[in-house]
Amino acid sequence: MADPTESPLTRIGWHGALPPSSDDDADDSRIARVIAQHRAGYELHDGVSAFNAQPAPRFLKPSLDPAERPAVGDFVRVNRSKPPSIEQILPRRSVLARAAAGERHQRQLIATNIDTVMVISGLDGDFNPARIERYLMLIEGSGARAVVVLTKADTAGDADAAMAELRGRVPVQTAIHAVNAKSADSVSVLLPLLGPGTSTVLVGSSGVGKSTLTNTLLGESRQATHAVRETDSRGRHTTTYRALIQLPSGGCLIDTPGMREIKLTGEESLDGSQFGDIEELAEDCRFGDCSHLSEPGCAVRTALEDGRLDNDRWHNYLKLRDELAAAADSLETQLRRKSEARVMTKALGRRLDEKYGRH
Template identity: 75%
Template sequence: MPNPPATLDALARIGWQGTLPAEEDGTRIARVIAQHRAGYELHDGTTAFNAQPAPRFLKPDVGPEARPAVGDFVRVTPAKPPLIEAILPRRSLLERAAAGERHRRQLIAANIDTVMIVCGLDGDFNPARIERYLLLVEGSGARACVVLTKADLAGDHTEPMAIVRERVPATVDVIAVNAKSTASVAPLLALLGPGTSSVLVGSSGAGKSTLTNTLLGETRQATQSVRANDSRGRHTTTSRALILLPSGGCLIDTPGMREIKLTGEETLDGAQFADIDALAAECRFGDCAHHGEPGCAVRAALDDGRLCTERWHNYLKLRDELAAAAESLEAQLRRKSESRVLTKALNKRLAEKYGRQ
């Protein structure tokens, strides 16, 4: 591991923003650029090196959100191997609920400025999935950009562009590209300037790795063709990795996501569905269920085409899923609290009977 502490200029090259925090004896700052089963890969703005997490990060009761993630800036001690001792405060964090019945978080990327939601203009095209991604992004602290790939194969893509534009907030950029063409992806460079960090998310086969290679100007990420019947791809990217781009920005490529599970802490009252909230506020009755009540502004908008039926159905689906996820989260927190109370009571009884050790 290099000895001199990383400078502000060096850390800015890997996405650090603002002034440096006060130095702490024996530690230096680096950024997590990859996570493997054997440990982490870090970069200090000059050199990449391997590191291990401090033992406290590996305790079973430490949740994923309290462990280092790709994109994190961390303090490292010069041990052999170097040890990650602390995670510096995050300016943003993109996460989802992990697959399975147990409620756990999966961190996707930390300290990012832009989440690029990649969707192919082929069988991968799915506006409802884009809305789901946008719901995750809203609470992350990062901005969203929808990147529609395979524009070269789609012919006239005016209609799908219009569909997406209708279903996302006006503040979200929607850009159609040929991911293999340097000229076509050039508009994305405005989001990938020096000191910025972006992450690519989307399904397998959407073109994330191809887009990464084009932005890099070289073939570094493996790519594979998609199945002809459904445009699905295999997981060519198997782990998250932060890559330094010639434009000066940092880009995190991620494996394709088959399931975009909500954490339960997202809300539907943000910009993503602001128009539906506005319509609901115009209903005659404050407790309108929008099923057929007189004076329902939502039903009127559905009937006259101002509100897209598919979008409304997706809104209801997300609402129900959020309610279930929030209930699951609350139940899990309640069980943890009850377990701590029982453990404390048991320890007290043991201490009274046998004395404190």
């Protein structure tokens, strides 16, 4: 039986006490969660029912950082006007983001206020440990925990071998599950992560089974699915936008479109759990500026030679290290330009005030 004192918002993933003004009868706003974003606006849910809303005008300014606009998973304060308007984004407890496509550095929010990120990968031609490592780097600083879900275990030739290979490349605390996404019995291993009050987002390439898994967890075919190409095990984008769905288990699930490109934002770190062991090895090298190529006393080369460090994992680390450095430089450059622009704008304002007076 539901707790009569429980806020309806806990049904859609709210954690902790509500803001004081949220239950004030004099307040002309209410709290809801963004469950979908469309070209025509947002779809929200207040724990009782879903409704549509428009963003306040300030969220539509072209100069506004996209990460400061409402995103799927956000809890927002909505006024009671007709139609409702999103007036405020409440503090986010976790944020999963990637760098948007293109040369200009911008963070693209995937989901917010999430507890678990399930990295979905098919045990077919889609299986790619290097790409999974890339996802785990994005997740590490998000505030959510990562879980790897390998689908198509019913058709894979040697799921155990794939599991063993991946186990050697991801942190020991990262759970890995091999499932048949079409079988309720098989995916039941995930249910402890999807209990009441939890929020989980699914990420992965097109055709890996995210929508199939969602349908199985729902117990009904609500998300469209398509077969993948036999040549490369890739599928079409059956999910075209991010959407938050309430599950029978009590949790909330966010399905996302397949990602062809997973760009680092420049804010990730290599010394976390994903590659922290390699960073520690490098600290044991004889020379502080060791390139790990041919220098004597190189701890990294020793670990590669004796098998403690996987060669493929090492090369993926180097690739991600270089990409992260480039992304960090782009981020720093953009932040510097924004700072310089603000200084110039203020200086221009002062000169105009001095010349014409303050109005």
